Amino acid sequence: MSAQTLFEKIWDQHVIASPSGEPTLLYIDLHLVHEVTSPQAFDGLRLSNRSVRRPDRTLATADHNVPTDPLSTPVNDPISRRQLEALDENCEEFGITLFPRGHENQGIVHVIGPELGVTQPGMTIVCGDSHTSTHGAFAALAFGIGTSEVEHVLATQSLPQQRPKTMAVTIVGEAPPGVTAKDLVLAIVATLGTGGGAGYVIEYRGDAITNLSMEGRMTICNMSIEAGARAGLVAVDETTIDYLRGRPGVPSGAAFEERAQHWRTYLSDSGAIFDREVTIDAAALTPSLTWGTNPAQVVALDGVIPSPDDFDDVDQRGVTERALAYMGLTPGLSVRSIPVDVVFIGSCTNSRIEDLRAAAQVARGNHVAASVRALVVPGSHRVKRQAEEEGLDKIFLAAGFEWREPGCSMCLGMNPDQLLPGQRCASTSNRNFEGRQGRGGRTHLVSPTVAAATAIMGRFASPNDVLS
Amino acid sequence: MKPVRLLEGTAVPLERSDVDTDQIIPSDWLKRVERTGFGRGLFSEWRDDQEFVLNRPEYFGATMLVAGPRFGTGSSREHAVWALMDYGFTAIIAPSFGDIFRNNASKQGLVIVELGITDVESLWTLVKADPSLLVVVDVERLCVEVPSAGWERTFTLDSMTRERLLNGWDDISLTLLREDEISSYEATSDAPTLQGLFDQDGHVVLPH
Numbered sequence A: 001m002s003a004q005t006l007f008e009k010i011w012d013q014h015v016i017a018s019p020s021g022e023p024t025l026l027y028i029d030l031h032l033v034h035e036v037t038s039p040q041a042f043d044g045l046r047l048s049n050r051s052v053r054r055p056d057r058t059l060a061t062a063d064h065n066v067p068t069d070p071l072s073t074p075v076n077d078p079i080s081r082r083q084l085e086a087l088d089e090n091c092e093e094f095g096i097t098l099f100p101r102g103h104e105n106q107g108i109v110h111v112i113g114p115e116l117g118v119t120q121p122g123m124t125i126v127c128g129d130s131h132t133s134t135h136g137a138f139a140a141l142a143f144g145i146g147t148s149e150v151e152h153v154l155a156t157q158s159l160p161q162q163r164p165k166t167m168a169v170t171i172v173g174e175a176p177p178g179v180t181a182k183d184l185v186l187a188i189v190a191t192l193g194t195g196g197g198a199g200y201v202i203e204y205r206g207d208a209i210t211n212l213s214m215e216g217r218m219t220i221c222n223m224s225i226e227a228g229a230r231a232g233l234v235a236v237d238e239t240t241i242d243y244l245r246g247r248p249g250v251p252s253g254a255a256f257e258e259r260a261q262h263w264r265t266y267l268s269d270s271g272a273i274f275d276r277e278v279t280i281d282a283a284a285l286t287p288s289l290t291w292g293t294n295p296a297q298v299v300a301l302d303g304v305i306p307s308p309d310d311f312d313d314v315d316q317r318g319v320t321e322r323a324l325a326y327m328g329l330t331p332g333l334s335v336r337s338i339p340v341d342v343v344f345i346g347s348c349t350n351s352r353i354e355d356l357r358a359a360a361q362v363a364r365g366n367h368v369a370a371s372v373r374a375l376v377v378p379g380s381h382r383v384k385r386q387a388e389e390e391g392l393d394k395i396f397l398a399a400g401f402e403w404r405e406p407g408c409s410m411c412l413g414m415n416p417d418q419l420l421p422g423q424r425c426a427s428t429s430n431r432n433f434e435g436r437q438g439r440g441g442r443t444h445l446v447s448p449t450v451a452a453a454t455a456i457m458g459r460f461a462s463p464n465d466v467l468s
Numbered sequence B: 001m002k003p004v005r006l007l008e009g010t011a012v013p014l015e016r017s018d019v020d021t022d023q024i025i026p027s028d029w030l031k032r033v034e035r036t037g038f039g040r041g042l043f044s045e046w047r048d049d050q051e052f053v054l055n056r057p058e059y060f061g062a063t064m065l066v067a068g069p070r071f072g073t074g075s076s077r078e079h080a081v082w083a084l085m086d087y088g089f090t091a092i093i094a095p096s097f098g099d100i101f102r103n104n105a106s107k108q109g110l111v112i113v114e115l116g117i118t119d120v121e122s123l124w125t126l127v128k129a130d131p132s133l134l135v136v137v138d139v140e141r142l143c144v145e146v147p148s149a150g151w152e153r154t155f156t157l158d159s160m161t162r163e164r165l166l167n168g169w170d171d172i173s174l175t176l177l178r179e180d181e182i183s184s185y186e187a188t189s190d191a192p193t194l195q196g197l198f199d200q201d202g203h204v205v206l207p208h
């Protein structure tokens, strides 16, 4: 057989039928469900008298709507409450395992899959959420779907899909100190543009990727969708296998080693051809953040706010003008001089244990600036428990950060954690769209270390600014 | 899904690029468990601005939206499609679209018309000069026309999506015709399942 890309291997192994002139019918190994994009899908099943084909391949959690207040506080918003109740009722009726608010396994859907070890190499994984691309860090073909597709997968455990094209994004060289996975992915999105990945599955390659932990790889794959790609992939290596060893969803002992041996086949063969290849030099990267209202509008922490005149393209000039107006920024302003009101450390991009450790290290012994509200929202109860075992909660609390219950929280502000109009936020999440974190709110995407440093300094800062 | 063959109506120019699904339907609208009533939330933040094009009386009742590049990027929320359709739109014309949005639209029968940027610009010019112009989208012939201006362009749609639109087929029924193939695939797959992993209350059953 000719050399295959990782994507092609997984795709080929999941083809149920490929009728000519029609999309391929692809088998789905794991379907993750949450409260926001599922109620109308379950309704559709009921209306047409259908059942869930494989409850044993379906797993649900509450994440988008849950308040991050102490668990004793009720869900006050009646519409959110109704949606959470609908998830309870639907999972009960259709026999699906659910982690409701407060459950020991509950958390953001893209955090719990990997940490439970149910996300495994070579699988196809879907969820009614665009950041399903996160799971690609485990060499799983994972992508977001809409509610009609959720209903389709519930009913048939399969999905008609057009075969995407393949892109290799190779990050060569070594990233300078202080450059995190978040900075790498912001650079990738800035390089490709918000539409550059459309129609592709991206495989991330190169030393700067393989040197990352699984948490870092998840941060990268998570934001594939911000470049328009529905899925990102990283090949299996020993880092992948070590992460999975001992997780609840995998077997132990010899059975694990046997499965691991199979997982080691999930990488692109040498000589495999990609439809497009992009190379980025890691050595040239610096800690970065977004300044505008789309995730490709990236600037170095050491830099200044760009001007519409920096762009030749008329469209880009218009986009830049609009973004500057919305963000309340003027061209030429030094990034480090910009004060923030809120710092949010959380979301499926950066709320895993390693992210919290990195932020806590910066926070340790320092204090959040008086003008700043800083929230830390662990990605799941498992992350929260582990962080508490390591004493990270104490570090954050002593430094004046809020230590909250897990959920999506201020990443999209469906729960009470929202920005007020005009408030500026340094956020470790993945989308800086207008109003994303609350109506009129201004979002800057940053890494956990820059977020923590910014909270302390009250303006955009790097850990070095704090320590010196 | 109802069959869609010929769409006729007036068009509204939305001269913006990167209109993401958070703008189309902001997240406070996602808490609903119903599939209807989202039209009121369409572009709700922008609609506070009286000058916003959807608020201009000359475009009331338009059923086609003509937008800039990368329409519908971002979040997978199908609510964006429900909101556009509930508001009354039957077709979206733009130079490019977010992948998931395009899929979602095709499931609901919202017609996605991809035209080159210069064609989109010329359509903007036409409908700005005369908002009452009738625009026709023909799914059968895959063309968009402004008959009174003698303006006509063709577009492409994959043949399956076109067939589905023309016949009003829903995907699940089509897939269920392949039940045997799904079952025989399942018989050969050794991909892990969640079987026996969690107890009734969702706690991990040890040892696995």
Ligand code: SF4
Pocket: A063, A064, A108, A109, A110, A129, A131, A347, A348, A349, A407, A408, A411, A412, A429, A430
């Ligand atoms: S954390 Fe944010 S991006 Fe991730 S699943 Fe939740 S809402 Fe979506």
